[in-house]
Amino acid sequence: MIGTLIEKELKYILMGPKFAVTFLICAVLILLSLFIGVQDYKASMRRYEAAVALNDQHLAEKTSWNHLSTRAFRRPEAMQVFAVGVANDLGRFSGVDARTPVRLDHSVYADDPLFAVFRFLDLGFIFQVVLSLFAVLFTYNAINGEREMGTLKLTLANDIPRTQFVLAKFAGSWLALVIPLLIPLLLGLLMVLGLGVSLAGVHWAKLTAFFGVSLLYLTFFVALGVLVSGLTRHASASFLILLVIWVSTVLVAPRVGMMLAAKIHPAPSVAEVDGQIDAYNKERWDTYMAELETMWQRRSAVLEGLDDEARQAYRDDHEWEWMEEGDNARKAVEADQQAFAQKMQDALQQQKRRQEGLALSLSRFSPASVYLHAAMNLAGTHAGMKHRYETAIRAYQQAFLAHADEMKKQSGLNSHNGFSISVSSDGGVQMSMGEESQTIDVSTMPRFLDPVPSFSTVFSQSTMDMLLLLAFTAAALIGAYAVFMRYDVR
Amino acid sequence: MQMQANETTPIIEADNLTKRYEDGNLALDHVHFQVKPGEIFALLGANGAGKTTTINLFLNFIEPTDGEARIDGIATHRDPLAAKRKIAYVSENVMLYPHFTAFQNIDYFARIGGQTHYSDQDYHDVLRRVGLEDEAHGRKLKTFSKGMRQKCGIAIAILKNAPAILLDEPTSGLDPKAGHEFIDLLQSLRGEGKAILLSTHDIFRAKTIADEVGIMNKGMLVMKRSRAELANENLEKLYIDYMTGNGVHDGGNAHA
């Protein structure tokens, strides 16, 4: 019997004008969003490759490992075609050197604000906003519509248990919504592949999970529609209620949660922290200068009583030692400055994380936010991307600096190829130019590897949200069932 | 308590049927009547008298506060699904599914009613029997007039082939010709041995076709007369008397 019921649901929905229109719109939107996603991704990819190449060229022209700085670039991820998340809001690269703390900056939107004016239209957005609205449109009169048509009475005048009826309503609407979606989705996937985006195994796994979560999200709204239509006598009432719920849940709630969190747990801005870092750096530099002064005085004292020849001999003997001493002092400064900057960054990070944690919790009251979190986490384009990258870049920074040190040692004493000026009371002013040496060999330099999270990582990150979504959906389904059991069919 | 179905066992039985709502409103007050196979019982009354409430109790859309509604011996509030298997229902203001054709509508409801053996030809035959022209069979319901929709409703009831048929205000809004055709149909169904409960405020039709007529007023069955008894009385006058409260209320307890 339930087969008959579901069959009728499907047939009936398919024959109405609502279906054709919504299917067409969905198809267009899905294909368009994927197309845009691919274009965005490819443009980002071109930008990335060009930037990396330029950086490499830049390094290749360098002649000394001293004070060498490079950049670590964020490689665009294929998943951002489907859920762009913060990929365009986050900085594209960070400077990597001995002094400055690692920090991503210069996002796509910052460099080209035109693309920020109207924002993105990715598949996640289509699901979150448009398809949920359509789900509501399909189901808002599931129960009360039939009542108004008189067919509810007619149907239940037969040997049909209410459970079967409400289940069939739910299943019919769900199938009528989901099956047509699969067509443009598949076509879209083919288009994505056809446009040259290569997807590896891990991508397919993530995509499957992403689609699964998206379907779950839609299921929630289908169940919600049936629930509310069973709570009201008139379809116009349930329509209004559902529209209000949709607006609050999908559009409003996510934003409000974030603002509340910012108010409750304020964090200082990066600019402020930078100022504090600069202040420390200045003080530390002063200390360093004082040390240098002491060092010079010590050496001068030793050379005091000697004649020219002895002085020269002494200098020659101790050249290497002095160089090392200077080097070590300088390294100590750099290390201290880096450590302090790191400490400040970490403290800032901690405060930000508290804020984020609160915002995330507050936002989880809305299934739309929950879906967003899950989708972005699976795609790897959630806000946590920043932390992930900066951690990886910091590790790279260590590797890079260690390598630079190594190369400096190997290239010998004349690693300073800038020029130096020394002014001393006996030697007068002396300037020496370092040698114009060859360009450095960067072939063995470590390369930055993007921290692409594995499937199990993203899956575990999204588990909480997926479970929440499941809970929401189950509650709506149970609610719909309970409500219909007591529905006055007259 | 299941009883042996035989000639004299009523198929539709209201046994002291009472419905009091939570707000105290007494919608049905110990209504008592029986409809045997091959009989038509017409319930007359003004709007709000309790006719539809009675029918809703038989369909288990609401539950009785006291008494029982029975279909072929099955108490509807105790085993609604079993009872419904034996009921064919024609509601007032039949809407059906506007995007489906007449054919699709009756096919669906036939299956819902458990009748899956019909062929396409059978459906066309039934639609013709109720007076729908062939070209209308494949047209969508939203193009139908009220009379045509009503005919579809009857077709559905016929297809169910159940021993009890409940009709709620089936002739309201029908033109005289359609109303006449409808009466003919009911008579042929009675000839097939169906027990028919008909609620209406169409006195003329009730008089024409009913084997027994009951008048309801304010939830009570204030009068019951068989056809034989009515032959000598003016039903219209009786009706008005009872409506204005001047009639002799015999509680509908006089059994034929």
Add this chain to the structure above:
Amino acid sequence: MLKLIIHKELREIIASPKFVASFAVTAILILLTFYVGAQNHRLNVSRYEAAKTANLRKMEGLTDWMRVNNHRIFLPPQPLESLVNGVSNDIGRTTTLHGRGELTAQSSRYNEDPLFAVFRFLDLDFVFQIVLSLFAILFAFDAINGEKERGTLRLTFANDVPRATYMLGKWIGAFLSVGVPLLIPILLGTLMLPLMGVTLSGAEWVRLALIVLAGLLYFGLFLTLALCFSVYTHRASNAFLGLLVTWILVVMIIPRSAVLLAGHAVDVPTVDALAFQKAQQRSQLWREDREKMRNFSTLGASDAEKVMQRFNAFMSELSDARQEKMDALASQLNSQRRLKQNAQARLALGLARLSPSAVFSLAASRLADTDLGMKSHYLDEATGYQSSYAGFMKEKTGMNMGSGMVIFTTGGDEEEEKAINPGELPVFDYTPTPLTEAINGAALDLGLLVIFNLLFFAGAFVRFMRYDVR
């Protein structure tokens, strides 16, 4: 007659649960937006002040103006940018000054707090564009065909009612019954601002008023569009469906597609490509200068200080020449890029203007100074400041910034060195674009909003003259 119809419309709409529910939600949203905007602004201001303070504090204790480096300026938060975000959270707001050379902005708010980017902010642009348009649709989608379905249309026209009057009455009635009540939360919201400590200048009040006007025009436009649909269809459900499709097209598809198209059509060189070209030039110039430095003679040098002075002057010259060349190239490359960017933007926004949503958004952000021009305006102001900063530093140190070496003399007399007073530094006085300029910039879009309104009404009007009222 007209008054009668309007009166009935008013009563019918305001009494409906539809109105109560939608108005309640919208009012709450509007008030929330103003509240959140005010809070946000205060938060931004306090962060801004803290950053400025930290910037100055790090210079305390320095004894030499020459050691001042990494002087930073920040784009001050404007109250209206919290109400109409535009691109204010996407662009960098911090600029580090070195006294010369081109400036870049770092550290956008969304880059700093990507979680904000996930959810975006609740601003007037969003509330008007997305929420109010939906509610306008909700109210008017069955204005005519709903009456037809209910049978009241033929009842009305069984009387001596001119069609034009009826249509006009419907339109005005809808506007009054839905638009006017909206003014209440809007006014309350604007009053909230000074109460919460957000002061607006006179010019800013004017801008806000115009933004609200644009919002109401946009809302009215959707009302009229819905009216139009309800006349062109005979069933309310079809009208609603059509409107929904249009809404999706207008709000989501057209604007984004316009940008995409423009992105394809106009090729803008990337920031990195430019950076590379500049870096190449810099390396080249340095190489040339090294040769010159090699030839700097220290012969006859006995007085260390005199040598240093001569050396500094020499370096200064070199550096100035170098900087001049770099500035020339930079400005050439930058202006070329800007030209391309502007062409791209013009194409994108021109196409986008097919959508009333985009038109409204552009008008609002122009008035709030958070449109595309925000970034270049900020950088222009910053560059202007840089000259006064450079001038100040030259006065204090006797040389152009970035030209000499920082000399650390060891030994020698230690004078009692006085700490500098960072408070002497010129203050970055950011001036937003003048009001008249903003209004001129938004005039086109405001005009378009009016035109859309009239167009849709004309469409509805004309159709209704021949509408089948049965």
